[in-house]
Amino acid sequence: MKSTTRGTLAAVLTTMAAAAGALAATPAAAVGTVPVPVPLGGAEQALGVELPEVGGAIPVPTAGTPEGPRFTEGRIMPEETLPQLPLDGGLPGLDVRSPLPHLLGDGSDRIGVDAPAADLRTLTPGLAVDAPLTRPAAESPGLPQVKLPEAGVLTPTVRTVPALGLALGTER
Template structure:
């Protein structure tokens, strides 16, 4: 086999191996939340009483696409000189279940609270400025005209819909 054929074959095999490795790693990276269990089994065994079960989810924040400055005709400075940065992620979730003594009567053996991780979209505040100088004026020998300076703060954004479920019932 010629050296060029061997080099080409090695490059193709390396590319296939890299693509296979990336495909295998993709599901682990694509997770939206990280589960956080709270182990209380040792307390239950050492003290001899029923303990609550606690688990949580911690969402991973993901940056979005930044809409950078836009140049507009007639303005000295671009719009959105300090752009807004979007982030998406979520609020942390929780799942808590605790056993209850039969103080509340038959059928009330546990109290549970489930609050799944909720989606969260945010956008940082931004700034848009315009200088007091206008466009060059041909009637004034190319000198810019004066105008009122402008400044604007772009409002931040926070969108989420949290959900929680509180229950009491039989079973543990």
Template sequence: MKPTTRGTLAAVITGVAAAVGATAAPAAALGTVPVPVPLDGAEKALSLELPVIGGEVPMLMPGLPDQPRYVEGRLIPEPVIPQVPLDGALPGASLRAPLPHVLGDGFDHVAVGVPVADLRTLSPGLTLDAPLTAPNPDNYGLPAVQLPQAGVLAPVLQTVPGADLGMGPGL
């Protein structure tokens, strides 16, 4: 391998390592992982401006489920299967593409941005009630018969997504 090839290869590896190292630290702090789409090589090979594309992928963080608790008059704790909270974010994306003066001299690009939106969810849960009541002192300490009951705790999804669309000078 020629020395110039080795030098070029070392420079590329160093640049990639620096780029990965620069993006890894902030991603862990924010809860999202940035995903750039590198089009620089294709841009230079084709000698034209290509769009700048990037995204962010969330890292979901499970929380602690509610503890089953005793409810007076029921034999089975409530809820039988607790809801588990998950906190994270919706994925974000950005696209910035060149626009060759279609709308006049002041407009050189069009941009679409979908920022990361906070996301709060709760998994489904289950509640049950036994076909027997609690021991009844009026009935010599024996439980009474009742219809069994089952309920599903509905899942919850809360978020406020948004998007930005713009045009302006420069890329």
């Protein structure tokens, strides 16, 4: 095998290995949340007691693209003059595990509260306005007719499904 062929083969294998490693490691932006551990190890050692394990997750909001203008018959301006912007993110998560005194007998009793980060989908408010004129009519000599102006606010929406888990157990 020639040295140029070996070099090309090594470059291809290196590129494939790097691509496989990039696929295996998911960045925080792709996951949607950033984990936030609360380090209490130093306080445990200084105080000589077992403290709760606390961690959380902070969502990474991402903006979507608004829908384009939709023109309808009889209107001069589009339906949504100021379109609603979708924003996707999440509610922050929390995970707390705490030791308890021996309530259930021998061993180390624990209580835990888990509120995982929940998806949050929102639409910002929008504005719908129509001009006080109609489109030019064929009956009149190409002149628009006068009508009452129209204005409306498109209400924002929020959709999410939060969850909460409570666990009580014994470690032996």
